[in-house]
Amino acid sequence: MVKLTLYGIEISPPVRAVKLTLAALNLPYDFVKVDLMGRAHILPDFLKKNPQHTVPTLEDDGHYLWDSHAIIAYLVSKYADSDSLYPKDLLQRAVVDQRLHFESGVVFADGLRSISKPVLFLNQKVVPKERKQAIIEIYDFVETFLKDQDYIAGNQLTIADFSLISTITSLDVLVTIDHAKYARVSAWIKRLKELPYYEEANGKGIKELIPMFKKTNFTFASD
Template sequence: MGLILHEISASPPVRAVKLCLKELGLEAEYKLCNLLAKEQLGPEYQKKNPQHTVPTLEDGDFIIWDSHAINGYLVSTYAKNDSLYPKEPKVRAIVDQRLHFDSGVLFSALRNIGAKIFFAGEKEIREEDKQKVREGLAFLEKFLEGKKFITGDSFNIADFSVYTTASCLLVFVPELDKYPNVAKYFDTCKSSFKGISTDDEGLQAFKDLFKKATSG
């Protein structure tokens, strides 16, 4: 039995896992879980993932969710080397810090806005929520000083998460010109990730959802 990924293409965390799968040369069966239709609240899905989030990965009888945990598992289980999630403690600590930065700062700002726009029906982004996005992007801009990627000269699983989340934040607050390091980082990621063409489709799906949710 192969890998099964429960997903919706517009989700930044799903995009992060797809980037990791592509980088590792792994195939997976994709099963749509339409969050807007509340499919994640069905009893079968909640049995697999009580937090009813995407992505959720099945590997045989093993089930894991949260994109950061999924990607760490994929690299630890299937990678031929540890370049995407280095084992050296100090190097891994920096990667982990960036992963926690993504979940605790960048994605927190994204989820805060997304819940109001996609699920509560709000049409405008509140100014205080935009400011949270700007604060997160300002941190990212600082982290990228003198670096090609989020921790140095080569990319790792933290880049999959940071890139996908930040690209969606800039859909909400389109101010990329204020963050030259982030802009350069985006270009570097786009020219480096094997799965960037599929990822671009996911980003466009997110843009389309946002446009639909805020129109009218």
């Protein structure tokens, strides 16, 4: 019997990407909440599991993995009945990998984390306007990626969609986007929201994230 444990918090987009993947694979798992504000992630017991003290962290039969991109690729490679979520075809897989790196290096790092870390952890009230522009550029890229295709890496659902949707819907909490300008992005988000497991795996975490940012009263610097 598969014995998986996911360590994390609902508000974390990378954690939600793993939850989406686990749900798509219909894999049972235990979820252990990690109190980041209480610094539970730097306690000795957690550091033994993950010396980088990050979430998500996945335990599979006594083995520990971290970084959502590594985790979701591993889960599909080991447990999926087919390779549709992470194609074995080298060209198709390269496109999925590119989107995963885009999420990690651009959407999450340049977009979400560049705002959430100073606002939530450093009590910053005014965010440079360049950060807002970076998010708009991210939407421009995603709109381009979705040209002539239904999903982020082609015409089939992949782990790249799980990774991107968790972060893009989190960006929506930070910046009011004119979704009429991004028809493809809006259609893609709607398509993902129709997944039967979407609300539990991703929507719930978004709902928890909204009040956290609202109570900070942060603003973007004006011109």
